[in-house]
Amino acid sequence: MYEVKIVSDFAAAHNLRNFRGRCENLHGHNWKVEVVVRGDRLDDAGVLLDFGELKQATRDVLQLVDHQYLNDLPYFKERNPSSEYIARFLFENLSARVNGDHRWVHSVSAWESKDSCATYYGESR
Numbered sequence: 780m781y782e783v784k785i786v787s788d789f790a791a792a793h794n795l796r797n798f799r800g801r802c803e804n805l806h807g808h809n810w811k812v813e814v815v816v817r818g819d820r821l822d823d824a825g826v827l828l829d830f831g832e833l834k835q836a837t838r839d840v841l842q843l844v845d846h847q848y849l850n851d852l853p854y855f856k857e858r859n860p861s862s863e864y865i866a867r868f869l870f871e872n873l874s875a876r877v878n879g880d881h882r883w884v885h886s887v888s889a890w891e892s893k894d895s896c897a898t899y900y901g902e903s904r
């Protein structure tokens with residue numbers, strides 16, 4: 780099994796509904812995002828997935844959330860824009876772009892601060 784990982788980031792505002800305390804108020808974070816892709820076969824160049832391609836796919840997906848008020852996005856109308864659900868949103872959108880027969884998005888981690896992170900792994904693999 781092979782694994783590649785890239786990191787990226789985005790900035791956004793949110794507030795957490797039904798959350799006890801100050802996070803119910805409008806505020807923002809600079810999220811750091813880690814994307815892990817796994818697979819069992821390398822291409823003719825000996826790579827699982829070009830880092831550049833993965834970074835570009837990640838940037839494309841991050842455009843959906845960067846500098847947005849996350850609560851306004853349809854995905855977060857019924858789900859709180861917690862780091863857990865943000866990681867899941869990114870995972871689902873990236874999987875649609877990156878997954879193939881021999882490689883798949885394994886996890887997406889959303890670091891809300893330098894010491895707090897949530898990770899989504901998906902359900903099928």
Ligand SMILES: Nc1nc2c(c(=O)[nH]1)N=C([C@H](O)[C@H](O)COP(=O)(O)OP(=O)(O)OP(=O)(O)O)CN2
Binds near residue numbers: 802861891
């Ligand atoms: N599991 C999760 N816990 C929390 C989330 C989350 O997405 N998943 N989000 C928040 C809020 O976004 C909040 O903005 C975090 O605020 P902060 O004050 O930084 O949180 P802490 O209390 O952990 O900060 P310390 O200053 O380090 O105590 C909260 N929780």
Ligand SMILES: [Zn+2]
Binds near residue numbers: 793802807808
């Ligand atoms: Zn927050």
